[in-house]
Amino acid sequence: MRSLLRINQPCIGKEEIEAVTEVLKEGLLTDKSGAGPQVLQFEKAFSKYTGAKYAIAVNSGTAALHASLMASNIGQGDEVLVPSFTFPATAGAVLLAGAKPIFIDIDPKTYCMRVDLIESKISNRTSAIIPVHLYGLPADMSAIIKIAGKSGLTVIEDAAQALGAEYQDKKIGNIGDASCFSFYGVKNITTGEGGMITTNDAEFAEKIRRVRVHGEERPYWVSTLGHNYRMTEIAASIGTVQLKKLPTFLEKRRKNAEHLTKKLQDIKKLDLALEPEGSKHAWHLYTVRMRGANAGKRNRVVSKLRSKNIGAAVYYETPVHLLPLYRKYASQKTDLQETEKASRQVFSLPIHPMVKQDHIEEIAKNLERILTKN
Numbered sequence: 001m002r003s004l005l006r007i008n009q010p011c012i013g014k015e016e017i018e019a020v021t022e023v024l025k026e027g028l029l030t031d032k033s034g035a036g037p038q039v040l041q042f043e044k045a046f047s048k049y050t051g052a053k054y055a056i057a058v059n060s061g062t063a064a065l066h067a068s069l070m071a072s073n074i075g076q077g078d079e080v081l082v083p084s085f086t087f088p089a090t091a092g093a094v095l096l097a098g099a100k101p102i103f104i105d106i107d108p109k110t111y112c113m114r115v116d117l118i119e120s121k122i123s124n125r126t127s128a129i130i131p132v133h134l135y136g137l138p139a140d141m142s143a144i145i146k147i148a149g150k151s152g153l154t155v156i157e158d159a160a161q162a163l164g165a166e167y168q169d170k171k172i173g174n175i176g177d178a179s180c181f182s183f184y185g186v187k188n189i190t191t192g193e194g195g196m197i198t199t200n201d202a203e204f205a206e207k208i209r210r211v212r213v214h215g216e217e218r219p220y221w222v223s224t225l226g227h228n229y230r231m232t233e234i235a236a237s238i239g240t241v242q243l244k245k246l247p248t249f250l251e252k253r254r255k256n257a258e259h260l261t262k263k264l265q266d267i268k269k270l271d272l273a274l275e276p277e278g279s280k281h282a283w284h285l286y287t288v289r290m291r292g293a294n295a296g297k298r299n300r301v302v303s304k305l306r307s308k309n310i311g312a313a314v315y316y317e318t319p320v321h322l323l324p325l326y327r328k329y330a331s332q333k334t335d336l337q338e339t340e341k342a343s344r345q346v347f348s349l350p351i352h353p354m355v356k357q358d359h360i361e362e363i364a365k366n367l368e369r370i371l372t373k374n
């Protein structure tokens with residue numbers, strides 16, 4: 001029997017191994033300024049890829065979000081608008097900065113923040129919006145930018161899952177005030193752990209660089225608070241190689257997504273992943289939804305797929321506002337109905353670059369069979 005087809009997995013080749021070996025032989029594993037030669041090379045390539053003027057490498061996507069909030073002077077007394085249907089790090093970064101997350105419901109089709117609800121949540125304490133490009137699909141950025149402009153809010157995009165996505169012909173990473181990427185082990189590209197912030201604002205970029213190294217203006221001279229958010233030279237060397245491979249990775253993900261859509265489109269019990277006009281999906285995850293009365297069977301369907309070694313998975317079974325740490329920040333449960341509904345109905349299927357056309361056929365065949373029987 002075939003081993004488990006994982007929901008996502010790193011694609012590492014001999015080029016990454018060679019790059020790491022080279023760094024290990026050189027002996028500079030990290031640079032105290034946070035900007036060693038490998039980091040600088042990765043940042044340069046990343047800014048070229050996204051089209052953003054500045055790219056600042058850090059050691060996780062969470063660090064990218066937290067550093068962006070710190071560099072925007074967002075902290076105690078501030079409110080930040082975030083979706084609840086996301087990985088908890090989005091809201092976690094807001095708490096780390098000392099601010100308060102205010103949750104916004106999602107659009108039931110795109111799973112991204114519902115933009116028509118944003119204005120009703122803006123108070124005189126609101127200072128930023130963090131839209132999440134969930135599963136790799138861009139949020140409705142033109143509406144978000146317009147609202148933010150009107151109310152003087154900073155837009156920090158959580159693009160952890162969206163490297164390679166585009167919105168109205170612009171790469172994600174070149175739209176809001178800052179965009180935060182993750183290179184966690186199973187993201188569209190990986191450095192093991194890692195992150196990147198892109199921006200077109202020189203002053204903001206400089207503040208981020210400072211946050212990255214304890215707030216140092218120059219060695220051992222600190223005037224503002226920072227952290228150790230440096231990316232290692234080892235990680236950056238992997239990142240540069242992975243970034244070169246990204247177009248091929250994305251092409252494979254897209255091909256798999258299209259193939260899966262074709263195979264699943266006649267199943268009445270499922271809503272499939274979609275790519276709205278004007279958006280280019282990064283296909284980090286292919287997420288389907290069990291319709292109406294079938295929704296209660298979601299977990300059973302996922303375990304049956306897993307018993308066939310198809311690594312279906314649920315992102316996210318518990319919305320952030322229902323997690324113990326965050327319950328006190330959700331004003332009214334009924335505010336987040338679409339979020340709660342989606343968390344009961346969605347599951348994701350493997351489409352990463354190691355997934356072959358045969359696997360897609362196998363996923364579709366098994367899913368169809370399981371749904372017919374259940």
Ligand SMILES: Cc1ncc(COP(=O)(O)O)c(C=O)c1O
Pocket residue numbers: 060061062063086087089090132158160161181182183184193194195
């Ligand atoms: C939407 C989202 N935001 C933030 C993060 C945090 O990134 P990291 O795990 O690199 O800290 C992740 C990834 O895991 C994510 O998926």
